[in-house]
Amino acid sequence: MRMRMKGLIMGVLLACTSPLLMAADYYVDVTNRTGYTIFYLYVSPGSAKTWEEDVLGSDVIMNGDTTRVTLTGYTNPYFDIQAVDEDGDSYTFWNVNVAEQDLVITLDHLD
Helix, strand or coil: CHHHHHHHHHHHHHHHCCHHHHCEEEEEEEEEECCCCEEEEEEEECCCCCCCCECCCCCCECCCCEEEEEEEEECCCEEEEEEEECCCCEEEEEEEECCCCCEEEEHHHEC
């Protein structure tokens, strides 16, 4: 009985440390101060090799507006973020810790 209880406790401890249970929801507030409308916003995990889909869909971020992007089910708060404005200009941010910072995009960030 004692060995069975020890095994049960070990199983519970392993389950509690599994990556699936450690997944979290993050968000980042993105403020557009470029003077242009942002049409596309790509957010990918910092470890990804390619950009994920545009998180704005049919929405845009007008100059002066802020949009909150919710990132669900990730185990790490580091993301690469790229915005593309109405002229096709891009603004890329690498390895952003969204648990600690939001983004204010200005012309100083132009690629």
